[in-house]
Amino acid sequence: MIKERRYSRTFANIPDEKQHFIIEKAIKEFAQKGYITANINRIAKEANISIGSMYSYFPSKEALFLSIIDEGVGVLQEALKGVTDTKGGFFDKYHQMLKAAITYAKEYEYLHQIYLEISTEGLSHLATELTQSMESVTTEVYEIILAEAEASDEIRKGLDKQVVAFCLDNIAMMLQFSFASKYYYERMKLFISGERDEDELIDSIISILKNGMAP
Amino acid sequence: MIKERRYSRTFANIPDEKQHFIIEKAIKEFAQKGYITANINRIAKEANISIGSMYSYFPSKEALFLSIIDEGVGVLQEALKGVTDTKGGFFDKYHQMLKAAITYAKEYEYLHQIYLEISTEGLSHLATELTQSMESVTTEVYEIILAEAEASDEIRKGLDKQVVAFCLDNIAMMLQFSFASKYYYERMKLFISGERDEDELIDSIISILKNGMAP
Amino acid sequence: MIKERRYSRTFANIPDEKQHFIIEKAIKEFAQKGYITANINRIAKEANISIGSMYSYFPSKEALFLSIIDEGVGVLQEALKGVTDTKGGFFDKYHQMLKAAITYAKEYEYLHQIYLEISTEGLSHLATELTQSMESVTTEVYEIILAEAEASDEIRKGLDKQVVAFCLDNIAMMLQFSFASKYYYERMKLFISGERDEDELIDSIISILKNGMAP
Amino acid sequence: MIKERRYSRTFANIPDEKQHFIIEKAIKEFAQKGYITANINRIAKEANISIGSMYSYFPSKEALFLSIIDEGVGVLQEALKGVTDTKGGFFDKYHQMLKAAITYAKEYEYLHQIYLEISTEGLSHLATELTQSMESVTTEVYEIILAEAEASDEIRKGLDKQVVAFCLDNIAMMLQFSFASKYYYERMKLFISGERDEDELIDSIISILKNGMAP
């Protein structure tokens, strides 16, 4: 069941299946059209419910959008949960995270396209709230696995772990963007012209981060 | 004079000063409102020209937007030109690039907010064209300085230079986003909670890339 | 118990207290929002009943509104009842009526705001019915007290008692409006700029009516 | 030409005839439907202009409504102008005012129906502004003619001229309402059952005010 929040009790009471069907259609619309161009009436039609019902579920377009973000956070948490529990060293875990970034970007393509939307100025009034929703999960994961890595001497002393986490997540995000958005996909191809398998790409990235670029 | 392309000869013929004034107002509007919400009539009014003139200069909203991107590319090229010419080693040059990313993000705040806009699905039909405009300049710079770095043994053999360039630019872009967009600024603060000077931040990042994370 | 009329037997059967509670909430909503903007669903919520019940009590929004008017007539009758029974001359009685107009306008502020609503064209199809409800009580009172006044020589012969009644009620109504509606309150203040006590105001009005304006 | 105010310069520049045609259609709609139910799109269609033009003339429904009120004030001023200039005593002038009230209520029926609308709670946020617009003209006229009347000993000393003006205008307004609104027309007939000519009615009213009711 969708995490209770921006929507009405009415929505919470309808069957899970119907809930997810509506959210799915909404995700598709927001992803394909962007926040502003997305059309609530069209979403309702796609989801086979009346506009009246749509508005009885979600008090506004914004609330529906935020609910979708929440859904996305759920998916993200799911994806990350496996990582921290995994046996294996730090770089294995980060490997898995990058792998997950790509996999989820493809599987939940629409959802990831929405991530791009939220940084838009049109939604800037939600910036703080959205960041909290989206990133607090992620930052925590980095904190944990970097602390473990330090304890087990997998990473060198003296690293600024906050900056490290920032860099690692930056790379993960751009990778995600690159597989979810047409624009960033084109951009990636501009950088990496030859055929490069996803696993090769991830390995290369991790090798750079692990061993550094210096000779 | 604005680089000739998406706009009419008429626009090319008006004084440079007026050209730049119009583009400046357009940048502001697109940055503050986003592509869709930006209002051509309002831009015309701000720029003290009639809508009729606006449409005689640029055939459509899209064309005006693309002209702005071109302007942005110009600024970017300007910023990068200095870097390749610089004396100093590879990491000095990258340091300068990150520094420039932040400086320009602040100085041309509006312009950088537009970079975020272009990855939106609403503009996805322009993805290829936009990528070409925006990134071809950048990729070339990385190619050059990485080749030099290899030649002068500043970086170790066997690095996948394409992936390296991709990573370096990913980090540069996210840094830029972090200083231009409210959303990404909040996100950065979530990662880096303590006071961290921009130079410190850049140094930390480069240290990680240079020496790697492994002990 | 609320006077039986526009509503169902079902409503008649619920406890008086509950009946009045519902009517009270409805009065408030209609007064604050006006007939059109008033929201039946909101009234139901405020009155702690379901919309289904609301519609089982009153067949339509209009019916509910008319029931409220009936309630208002009840209040009005109550107010006037005392007047005819009063000892004292004709002008004392009219004095009491004006006093009551002000007092009730303040006490039943919401109800009086609704009187203004009923003259609106949106409700014009109910005009005849509403007038009957509202004014038949009043006209009768004027008829009685003017007949008495004539019999006891308090007023001069030859007066057109119908026109007199019309004038007296016009003045009473406008006074009521002036204390119930923001618009008419502002208007009154435009006419009567200095501080004027309600009793002074009433005395002045009656003095004019009694003695005339001629020297 | 319409008095310059709530509308754009664009509207001011179109032919007077077209201006008045639009205003006329708007008056009709607002009068027949009431402020809330009135439909801007329908007004535009009736006036043979596009909605876009409508909104380029008047920035909002409220602005259009206020412009209509202004128009009404113009009509009112026109009507009252004649009165102050008239030769004749005070009661002749008031007679003319009442006559004008009835005549204009019939001639500008729609406009007068709108007067009823403005006291509605839905417009209460405009109460002060509207009162100023509507009534300041009237109060001034009463002030002038009452001062003259006092100077020429047509009215007795010691009258509270503010209250007198208030009463006279109350009667004039209710008379106006009675001939413009179906509701108040019904009400008037309830009071005055027999056939009574307008002039007779006015004479009766004035007789009461002039000579008083006392024997």
Next chain:
DNA sequence: CATGAATGAGTCTTCATTCAT
């Protein structure tokens, strides 16, 4: 060339009313 008036499709949101449970 410049102007700016005109156009009208498109969108979010509200709410009286119905009806299955």
Next chain:
DNA sequence: AATGAATGAAGACTCATTCAT
């Protein structure tokens, strides 16, 4: 009787674009 989920028509307002002057 009571409930409250579902419905969908309706309406204010925006803005890219056109074109007559």
